[in-house]
Amino acid sequence: MSEAENVQRAATIAVLVENEAGVLARVIGLFSGRGYNIDSLTVAPVDETGRISRITVVTTGTEMVIEQIKAQLDRLVPVHKVSDLTLEGPHLVRELALIKVVGKGDNRIEALRLADAFRARVVDASTESFVFEMTGSADKIDAFCALMRPIGLVEVSRTGAVAIARGPRGLN
Template identity: 85%
Template sequence: MQRSATIAVLVENEAGVLARVIGLFSGRGYNIDSLTVAPVDEAGKLSRITVVTSGTEMVIEQIKAQLDRLVPVHRVSDLTLEGPHLTRELALIKVTGRGEHRVEALRLADAFRARVVDATTESFVFEMTGNAEKIEAFLALMRPLGLAEVSRTGAVAIARGSSALAA
């Protein structure tokens, strides 16, 4: 049975680390549904990689074990198994149109708490954060109104409560 896994990986912030992590996935034929990476400590020595992938329980366990063996990796955490966590994405969504379509796009954006970050006489760019399902629902409603372009981040995730991913 397949499951989705959100895996947080704390690594050294150095050249080539991301390539090694990605190589682990591609070399074994594992799929990456979403990937984000950024420095997370004050000195800039550590980065956090958040990978969303899917597979059988055995495949997910293999991924985690192989990630844990990579030299620059400090910690691997499967947030989907370790308790409640928050996951968010950011999307910039361009909608083009005139008249009623513009009015409807603004009304729906307000209902979804999307912010207008750019506007012309023929288009809007909305900024939206939320889980993937919320963003997908908004995009589905925007398609008939003139959805022109979408730029999305990957998922970022963090455990709820006092537990923390630390070196």
């Protein structure tokens, strides 16, 4: 195997599926049954009738592994479309996070200053804590959490990645 064939890459894969019981379990089973890792997974209905769901999976593997994943996803019966957004052109990827920080005095002031710099919104506040809401890239959220750790970070809840192509092209 050449060195180029061994290169790992991240892939953001969008999958349109029928919104029916067991579909997500089948998708996850495809990954776990072959030892592929899921770095992020989100799913929600995306049409007005609620019959179609969009699954966004972020995974890492060699080009051959990612091609296998896409081909196997495409063969699942309730799957309508599989799209590797990473290869198909410009796209946006975002996460949502709720970040709880506990602190008093100067730590509260510093937490608010950093939140402002990162455009995080205060969605809950008490005399001892804040909960910040933040959207952005995984790296941006990671950086914010790293800065909050010494101030008093106590809990983080994240959605995982959601992604969409830029411009006029759609997944449908």
